[in-house]
Amino acid sequence: MTEDALDHPEPTYPLHVRLCADCLLLQIPASIRPEETFVDYAYYSSFSDSWVEHARRFVAGALDSGRLPHDGLLVEVASNDGYLLRHAVDAGVTCLGIEPSANVSDAARKAGVPTLTAFLDEPTADAVRAEHGPAALVVANNVYAHIPDLNGFTRSLRTLVADDGWVSIEVHHALNLVELGQFDTVYHEHFQYYTVLSAQRALAEGGLALVDVELLASHGGSIRLWARPAAVAGEPEPSVERALAAEDAAGLHTVDGYAGLAERAVSVKNALLDYLLAQRAAGARVVGYGAPGKGSTLLNYCGIRPDLLEYTVDRNPYKHGRFTPGTRIPIHPPQRLIDDRPDAVVVLPWNLDTEIIAQLSDTLDYPVDIVVPLPTLRITRIGDPADSTTTRRSSSR
Structure with missing residues (x-):
């Protein structure tokens, strides 16, 4: 919108x-x-x-x-x-x-x-x-x-x-x-x-x-x-x-x-919300990467709005200045990540995680967590010479 x-x-x-x-x-x-x-x-x-x-x-x-x-x-x-x-x-x-x-x-x-x-x-x-x-x-x-x-x-x-x-x-x-x-x-x-x-x-x-x-x-x-x-x-x-x-x-x-699909969706939702709420309590800035159709389903189902995900960025200029449907999260150019240096980036088109993590590793020159929410939430630290390849997995409630 x-x-x-x-x-x-x-x-x-x-x-x-x-x-x-x-x-x-x-x-x-x-x-x-x-x-x-x-x-x-x-x-x-x-x-x-x-x-x-x-x-x-x-x-x-x-x-x-x-x-x-x-x-x-x-x-x-x-x-x-x-x-x-x-x-x-x-x-x-x-x-x-x-x-x-x-x-x-x-x-x-x-x-x-x-x-x-x-x-x-x-x-x-x-x-x-x-x-x-x-x-x-x-x-x-x-x-x-x-x-x-x-x-x-x-x-x-x-x-x-x-x-x-x-x-x-x-x-x-x-x-x-x-x-x-x-x-x-x-x-x-x-x-x-x-x-x-x-x-x-x-x-x-x-x-x-x-x-x-x-x-x-x-x-x-x-x-x-x-x-x-x-x-x-x-x-x-x-x-x-x-x-x-x-x-x-x-x-x-x-x-x-x-029959098990609904239960698995709840597990993904709980894990992502646990992470985002913990980050907000710690005062961390968390933003998104991408504004795909699947991201709208994820954000709306989980009830994620700008209080938990400040904004998202996308390579497609057509989406810049717009907002995600339902959740109304602003969409900016990727340069915004370089300017703001957020603490964590949630990858909404998680199916492209390998490509996106490689892109962010080339463009972000400071320690930042890259969060991939599906199929299970996992966190990859980039920009940190001491821990550049560590991947952590969260547990859901």
């Missing part, structure tokens, strides 16, 4: 994750339409160096494996600011991004990435295929969870891809969400939370068959799903059976396996 909105009422929405007892898809009700979130979007993928590198490796791997022929068409859905397709452009591969947010799609075009500003639905998929032809590879990274019309979106992916082509989807793995208590992944942009089993079922509804699965470290633990049109898919790779077996062993192929 902007400063001029601080004196006005702020809308709130319930946030309750639910499980379908039939298909075992974790989901929330679609109380906010995508048009309310993605037309003018605050997230620019390219501000994460590690995510850009992740995308570069993906494009190189797809070319090397032949799943993306050098003379084939690559289409990415929810292509953001061109963080991935820029690597296809550099490799001389014909590509097209489909991105609903006008501001970030404009940034992609300025970077030389052909981009259509649109939501992917079945009419859009028909029009893209008619104009550009079928895609050898369709990529949908961190968008499959953002779709209220899941079956229609999946059919649209099938329309975009060639009859002998490939679809690659990356999405956060619900196995990690449940087992590690990653409850802050639940927010109103995300309508679904997938296991391999529920994703396999969703893909099948749109005429796509799951062929291969890769387990990724990104976003606190993700899955890369490789699918093909059902008529040409053949037998799945052993990776699919291994992933399904791991989920089954964790109990996630039955309703009962999801």
Whole structure:
């Protein structure tokens, strides 16, 4: 929210994750339409160096494996600011991004990435295929969870891809969400939370068959799903059976396996509040790093406001001068950390902790605690020659 909105009422929405007892898809009700979130979007993928590198490796791997022929068409859905397709452009591969947010799609075009500003639905998929032809590879990274019309979106992916082509989807793995208590992944942009089993079922509804699965470290633990049109898919790779077996062993192929998530969320909340209250009692200055969507869930659930977290900083200039929704914590440029020299920095995009700790180690030249709240609260001291690599773990109440 902007400063001029601080004196006005702020809308709130319930946030309750639910499980379908039939298909075992974790989901929330679609109380906010995508048009309310993605037309003018605050997230620019390219501000994460590690995510850009992740995308570069993906494009190189797809070319090397032949799943993306050098003379084939690559289409990415929810292509953001061109963080991935820029690597296809550099490799001389014909590509097209489909991105609903006008501001970030404009940034992609300025970077030389052909981009259509649109939501992917079945009419859009028909029009893209008619104009550009079928895609050898369709990529949908961190968008499959953002779709209220899941079956229609999946059919649209099938329309975009060639009859002998490939679809690659990356999405956060619900196995990690449940087992590690990653409850802050639940927010109103995300309508679904997938296991391999529920994703396999969703893909099948749109005429796509799951062929291969890769387990990724990104976003606190993700899955890369490789699918093909059902008529040409053949037998799945052993990776699919291994992933399904791991989920089954964790109990996630039955309703009962999801019961521990609420208790784990309470443990994370208690540990973080214990730490912040102790720091306030000691007179320490504690600030945040990052202003991601998941941070809003964490801050609101824990009731953390500027009395406990003075402000947060973010590399994205679009967010500067704004405030976190609900908790109204100011967002500043990273330079503020250098100027203020706070005692501790809480990393809200904890899934990028390695990248962020490395950045802060290069820029902060004094002893400061870097606090990562999930999956268990841990504190890394940087800038202290005598204790530069020590990591401490807190205990929750």
